[in-house]
Amino acid sequence: MKLLCSQSDLSTNLSLVSRAVPSRPNHPVLANILLQADAETNQVSLTAFDLSLGIRTSFSAEVWQGGAIALPAKLLVDITSRLPEGEITLDDEASVASTGEGLIVTLTPKSGCYQLRAMSAEDFPELPIIEDAEPIHLTAAALIEGLRGSLFATSADETKQVLTGVHLSVKQDTLEFGATDGHRLAVVETTNESPLGGSGELEVTVPSKALRELERMLAHHAADDAIALYLDQGQVIFEWQNQRLTSRTLEGQYPAYRQLIPRQFERQITVDRKQFLSTLERIAVLADQKNNIVKLTIDHASQELTLSCEAQEMGSGRESMPAEISGEDIEIAFNVKYLMEGLKALPSSEIQMHINQNLTPVIFTPLGGLKMTYLAMPVQLRS
Amino acid sequence: MKLLCSQSDLSTNLSLVSRAVPSRPNHPVLANILLQADAETNQVSLTAFDLSLGIRTSFSAEVWQGGAIALPAKLLVDITSRLPEGEITLDDEASVASTGEGLIVTLTPKSGCYQLRAMSAEDFPELPIIEDAEPIHLTAAALIEGLRGSLFATSADETKQVLTGVHLSVKQDTLEFGATDGHRLAVVETTNESPLGGSGELEVTVPSKALRELERMLAHHAADDAIALYLDQGQVIFEWQNQRLTSRTLEGQYPAYRQLIPRQFERQITVDRKQFLSTLERIAVLADQKNNIVKLTIDHASQELTLSCEAQEMGSGRESMPAEISGEDIEIAFNVKYLMEGLKALPSSEIQMHINQNLTPVIFTPLGGLKMTYLAMPVQLRS
Numbered sequence: 001m002k003l004l005c006s007q008s009d010l011s012t013n014l015s016l017v018s019r020a021v022p023s024r025p026n027h028p029v030l031a032n033i034l035l036q037a038d039a040e041t042n043q044v045s046l047t048a049f050d051l052s053l054g055i056r057t058s059f060s061a062e063v064w065q066g067g068a069i070a071l072p073a074k075l076l077v078d079i080t081s082r083l084p085e086g087e088i089t090l091d092d093e094a095s096v097a098s099t100g101e102g103l104i105v106t107l108t109p110k111s112g113c114y115q116l117r118a119m120s121a122e123d124f125p126e127l128p129i130i131e132d133a134e135p136i137h138l139t140a141a142a143l144i145e146g147l148r149g150s151l152f153a154t155s156a157d158e159t160k161q162v163l164t165g166v167h168l169s170v171k172q173d174t175l176e177f178g179a180t181d182g183h184r185l186a187v188v189e190t191t192n193e194s195p196l197g198g199s200g201e202l203e204v205t206v207p208s209k210a211l212r213e214l215e216r217m218l219a220h221h222a223a224d225d226a227i228a229l230y231l232d233q234g235q236v237i238f239e240w241q242n243q244r245l246t247s248r249t250l251e252g253q254y255p256a257y258r259q260l261i262p263r264q265f266e267r268q269i270t271v272d273r274k275q276f277l278s279t280l281e282r283i284a285v286l287a288d289q290k291n292n293i294v295k296l297t298i299d300h301a302s303q304e305l306t307l308s309c310e311a312q313e314m315g316s317g318r319e320s321m322p323a324e325i326s327g328e329d330i331e332i333a334f335n336v337k338y339l340m341e342g343l344k345a346l347p348s349s350e351i352q353m354h355i356n357q358n359l360t361p362v363i364f365t366p367l368g369g370l371k372m373t374y375l376a377m378p379v380q381l382r383s
Numbered sequence: 384m385k386l387l388c389s390q391s392d393l394s395t396n397l398s399l400v401s402r403a404v405p406s407r408p409n410h411p412v413l414a415n416i417l418l419q420a421d422a423e424t425n426q427v428s429l430t431a432f433d434l435s436l437g438i439r440t441s442f443s444a445e446v447w448q449g450g451a452i453a454l455p456a457k458l459l460v461d462i463t464s465r466l467p468e469g470e471i472t473l474d475d476e477a478s479v480a481s482t483g484e485g486l487i488v489t490l491t492p493k494s495g496c497y498q499l500r501a502m503s504a505e506d507f508p509e510l511p512i513i514e515d516a517e518p519i520h521l522t523a524a525a526l527i528e529g530l531r532g533s534l535f536a537t538s539a540d541e542t543k544q545v546l547t548g549v550h551l552s553v554k555q556d557t558l559e560f561g562a563t564d565g566h567r568l569a570v571v572e573t574t575n576e577s578p579l580g581g582s583g584e585l586e587v588t589v590p591s592k593a594l595r596e597l598e599r600m601l602a603h604h605a606a607d608d609a610i611a612l613y614l615d616q617g618q619v620i621f622e623w624q625n626q627r628l629t630s631r632t633l634e635g636q637y638p639a640y641r642q643l644i645p646r647q648f649e650r651q652i653t654v655d656r657k658q659f660l661s662t663l664e665r666i667a668v669l670a671d672q673k674n675n676i677v678k679l680t681i682d683h684a685s686q687e688l689t690l691s692c693e694a695q696e697m698g699s700g701r702e703s704m705p706a707e708i709s710g711e712d713i714e715i716a717f718n719v720k721y722l723m724e725g726l727k728a729l730p731s732s733e734i735q736m737h738i739n740q741n742l743t744p745v746i747f748t749p750l751g752g753l754k755m756t757y758l759a760m761p762v763q764l765r766s
Binding site for chain 1: 461465467487494497664665668669672696697701
């Protein structure tokens with residue numbers, strides 16, 4: 001293998017794939033990035049894989065001699081990212097014979113020479129493929145919206161297994177993202193641009209770690225870029241342009257969350273999202289001192305929503321804001337963290353709260369635009 | 384006490400002084416910020432003090448009733464910084480009588496009301512003062528230069544006592560900053576703009592924590608702002624405009640570092656500082672894998688400086704750069720961290736290395752401008 005490429009192409013692509021290199025690999029080869037160079041197409045592909053999450057990217061280079069080799073990820077990323085802009089050659093030829101101690105790759109920037117111990121490409125595990133599957137097509141924008149509105153509500157507790165992922169449901173015309181940690185629930189419905197054939201619905205739960213990487217990789221893509229999504233029960237693959245992300249799926253039955261969402265409500269409140277959120281952030285300073293509980297007082301007569309918190313040892317706070325209120329007065333309390341996280345993820349400038357009683361599920365929806373539903377459970381108000 | 388001020392004045396000044404609030408206070412009152420309001424001058428001053436470092440600032444406000452009170456630092460800073468721009472009233476009147484449980488301060492922004500438990504101003508310790516001392520006058524620029532060129536070389540090891548501070552020596556026309564952790568030494572000489580009278584020289588060692596806060600506070604000041612410096616053996620005070628920083632000094636004899644600096648050298652190398660530093664950063668990736676040692680090869684014939692590292696298990700690297708070299712060829716090795724930190728702090732685009740033998744102290748100086756000396760000890764080169 002021998003090739004010439006630009007420092008920026010190599011460094012950018014290395015830093016993308018290196019996110020899938022495990023910090024504590026089970027096998028030494030997993031601490032490497034697989035480099036494959038094709039002399040016919042003049043394409044170089046890089047792959048990292050922790051046996052659950054896999055990322056592959058490719059870019060153009062001048063490939064003098066094709067081949068494949070597994071390169072130490074951390075050293076290569078750290079050195080390449082610190083090199084100045086310019087051309088770099090990568091070569092594993094000369095040194096094999098001379099050292100007799102195994103593979104060495106030589107990295108030659110303009111003014112120096114780095115030799116790194118490498119491993120055989122044959123030791124590197126194959127990325128999973130899904131055969132005979134028809135992809136679902138999504139725009140980058142729809143995928144980003146779905147991830148942004150659901151990922152935050154997954155559980156961070158690894159023992160909760162299926163709840164650490166986002167549940168994707170492919171229906172006739174829609175792709176639905178659902179996430180819950182047992183305390184709150186977020187659901188986003190986006191458009192599936194390739195209506196399903198006779199195969200019915202598909203459902204799969206994808207680890208949030210893989211989806212966070214996907215969100216990061218898509219952040220720099222144009223909103224209407226097409227993303228192909230391949231699903232089966234064990235694997236999911238996202239593919240676009242020169243990049244591919246694969247992930248195993250999570251096993252286990254995902255909760256039937258739709259039945260948790262009430263259909264009728266006794267009270268409805270429309271309020272400015274940013275004002276609600278910034279007020280909560282101030283009240284949270286006091287709530288942090290106690291049990292994280294904030295009280296909402298909904299006053300129909302004055303058409304005002306009041307947030308308050310009493311942290312007896314430290315002090316108390318209270319702020320009011322205008323709201324459009326239908327239904328009777330009520331006092332209701334929430335964990336301030338669940339309220340803030342939901343409000344941050346809701347995509348509209350005004351939001352609606354739909355309330356029945358002070359201990360039944362409360363639904364938050366954006367006003368117009370994206371179809372998102374956020375459910376938070378109120379808590380007992382202790383005085 | 385009752386006053387009206389702007390959110391931005393209150394928040395900016397609170398965040399400045401809060402740096403001196405201890406994270407684990409020995410006494411409850413130290414977790415507070417002392418607020419003093421003067422109805423005659425319409426000035427509000429804020430003070431925080433951890434019994435070693437003290438910071439005081441003041442700003443203009445509409446003081447309706449003067450007074451002093453100690454306010455809970457964390458709550459006040461966190462709430463005030465999250466409030467929108469606008470007017471705020473602070474008031475400790477009404478609530479004292481009504482609660483009967485001690486002091487409460489009421490913070491009233493435009494759309495809400497916060498009540499925080501406070502403490503009596505009488506419990507708050509007095510900031511130290513230095514009586515009968517003539518101040519030394521410095522510009523902000525000179526002080527920042529001195530701190531920037533010395534603070535990085537102090538020891539982070541609290542058991543090293545006097546080495547955790549910067550040693551300030553006031554001489555007839557100069558103020559010298561010296562710092563060493565036992566492995567390297569940084570010395571900066573700046574101009575003392577108020578020549579001493581008959582009192583001779585003054586020396587004092589100031590904790591680096593206090594000087595880092597000073598550096599941060601001065602970062603937004605004009606280069607020619609005048610800073611007054613009061614010194615005695617137990618305390619040091621920096622004072623400018625509406626701000627003051629006090630610190631206890633460190634006890635113990637500071638090493639006589641001047642005698643460590645050689646006066647004559649057998650070799651001299653002039654090199655571009657940024658190129659030297661960025662090359663070191665790449666070689667450091669390999670050095671990190673082994674013992675942090677980088678080898679410098681100085682070649683008179685080719686007028687080249689070569690940096691290299693062999694990390695046998697991982698690989699090796701080598702880069703060369705042009706240099707102006709006088710004296711014979713030599714190989715010399717350093718801890719890469721000490722070399723990088725010194726090069727970062729040197730203020731010129733080109734620097735000079737002054738070398739005798741491969742195990743004697745090496746001196747780094749900037750070319751032109753500021754008078755800074757950096758001394759690093761070479762290490763044994765193991766092959």
